[in-house]
C-alpha cells in the first residue's frame with residue numbers, strides 16, 4: 463500500500479519508490495539487502511567503540527553489558543532498522559528517522575518481535591530538515607549510514623544532521639566513494655555481472671569523494687577525526703575495514719562548540 467510521500471528538498475522520488483519496493487524484503491537474509499545488513503558486523507562495533515573511546519559513553523556504564531546507557535542517538539535514513547535495532551541492546555535510546563513510510567512500518571514490525579528492544583527505539587516518519595528544526599542540539603550522536611547516495615542535496619541533509627547534534631558529539635557517515643573502482647565493483651560487477659544486488663540500486667553520480675563530505679562537515683563546524691576504507695569479500699560475503707577507500711568510506715567528525 464503506497465502512502466503520500468514526504469516532499470522535502472533532500473528526497474529523491476525515484477529512490478523512495480525503490481525503498482518502498484525493497485521494504486518487503488528488508489529482513490530477508492536471502493535477498494540483496496543482506497549485504498547491507500552484513501555491514502553491521504564491523505560498523506556497529508566501530509560506533510560503540512568510538513563512543514566509548516571519546517568518553518561520550520558514561521563512565522559508570524562503560525564496563526557493563528549496556529555501555530551506551532543514557533545516550534540518545536539519531537539514525538538518520540534508518541531504512542528497515544538494521545543500525546537502530548543493533549544499537550538498542552547497548553542501552554541507548556535510538557531514534558530511527560526515515561521518509562519512506564513503508565520501510566518504517568517494516569522497521570516497527572521487526573523491532574516489535576523483540577519486546578526488550580522496543581522500549582529503546584522510536585521510529586519517526588519525518589524529513590531531517592524538519593527534525594532538525596524541532597530538535598536542535600538534542601542528540602549525543604548522529605548516524606548517517608548509506609543514505610547520502612540515495613537523496614538530493616546531501617549537503618543540506620548533513621547540515622540538518624549536524625544541527626541535531628549537541629556540541630562536542632560525533633556524527634558518523636558512511637557512503638560509496640566516486641571512483642572507477644566503485645563503478646566497476648558496486649555497479650558493473652555487483653548489479654550486472656554477479657547480480658546479487660538488483661540493477662539500478664546504485665547511481666554512481668550520487669557517490670561522494672571523502673574530501674567532499676569532509677568539506678561539508680567542516681563547513682558545518684565539525685572536525686573530522688577519522689576516515690576509513692571499507693571493502694567487501696565477495697567469496698566470504700563479509701565486509702572488512704581497509705586502508706583502501708576506493709570502494710566505500712566511513713568517517714566520523716565532532717561538532718565544535
Ligand SMILES: C[S@@+](CC[C@H](N)C(=O)[O-])C[C@H]1O[C@@H](n2cnc3c(N)ncnc32)[C@H](O)[C@@H]1O
Nearest residue numbers: 472473481539540541544560561562607608613
Ligand atoms: C540504503 S538505506 C540505508 C538504511 C540504513 N541507514 C542502513 O545503513 O542500514 C537508505 C535509506 O535512506 C532513506 N532516505 C532517502 N532519502 C532520505 C531523506 N531525505 N531523509 C531520510 N531518509 C531518506 C531511504 O528511505 C532508505 O530507507
